[in-house]
Amino acid sequence: MTNFSDLGRLLRLLTRLKSCIRYAQRETFNSEINFLKQMQLDGRSNPLPKGPLRSLSPLVYPSGVLRVGGRVEHSSLPYHVKHPPILDEACHLAELIIVWAHARSLHVGFRSTYSYVLQRAWVNGGKCRIRHFILKCVVCVRNRSSPLTQLMANLPPGRVTPSRALARTGVEYAWPFHVLPKKGRGVRTTKIYVAAFVCMALKNIHLEPVGDFSTESLMDAVTRFIGVTFRGIVGGRCVVIQDSSEEDSRIKKSHLRRIYSSIGKHRASA
Missing domain, CATH: 3.30.420 (Nucleotidyltransferase; domain 5)
Known part of the structure; x- marks a missing residue:
């Protein structure tokens, strides 16, 4: 996955985003996924030990994807919006999603980019990662640039x-x-x-x-x-x-x- 610089190319190769997410989650959240699967097999609902995923109430769905839990099951929102998949900020797929979301938002800023990212996945620690990416974006740096001011000489x-x-x-x-x-x-x-x-x-x-x-x-x-x-x-x-x-x-x-x-x-x- 690290050989790809564009999310569209990666999706065309692996056909579906779920395949990419399962592959990325096995690299970063393998122990958490195994723990949650074991709890589901035992019929228990014990939360995860202390960690970054504990506050998200994560669940492993039948498709094998680790998703955000929460209390919005009866909402009329789409399924992928109510329970977005979880990705780590260090994952290369998360970076590709941020690049796609920032381009989709037309380089508007953090809030618009963050809303597009949430449509694809919940990036753990994604706010800092998005801000860091926007600070390095060439287009945004050019738009934020201010003209230089020339120092005036002393009056005669x-x-x-x-x-x-x-x-x-x-x-x-x-x-x-x-x-x-x-x-x-x-x-x-x-x-x-x-x-x-x-x-x-x-x-x-x-x-x-x-x-x-x-x-x-x-x-x-x-x-x-x-x-x-x-x-x-x-x-x-x-x-x-x-x-x-x-x-x-x-x-x-x-x-x-x-x-x-x-x-x-x-x-x-x-």
Whole structure:
């Protein structure tokens, strides 16, 4: 029996599950079966000595299968449900039944798998065996997996240092917008971009329209941003202009250096 990894193949070879159960029970419960048969021949109903089967009130039925006794003889349930055969958890047949039940329950979990196992047999110590099998099931492990979380780096000094609003600013380009340059019939839309200036400390936002990705358009937007934001502030000026996402916004370090050279009193850093 240990040469089989699938319950269906084993059942097709031995034709019936009863043959498999009798063979497995002779390997694990041979002494208990002989004791119960002797008690039945003597007409006595003495229970088994202390052991794992004592609480199950087992009986050996005429078919030679050791089954669970109990007090549900007059129940309308099927015979194999009222008196399921008993198997040991170390039996290979019990493992095959657990594999079949877990696949039949579509890998839902312990309770569903356990209910399907009870439809075939009572596995002594089966709860621990089922839980151990589910923990090793590849499909269940994949379903229980959680995505990894990336550890974030420390915030830059400009994000955690108190400063005046928009003194340390990050610049980013928004996606193109199609606008009408003027009203009237036959006017075609023009594609423009938006330069978003975000305060690194306070998250204030200033938006400026730009025509394209050229350096001249960005320089004009920065000039308007500084003129509007720091107008009337004595000594007010933008200390740092930082590109927050250089690869996506296509703003190169050389562009910021040219802005620095054109606006001498302001310092731009990439």
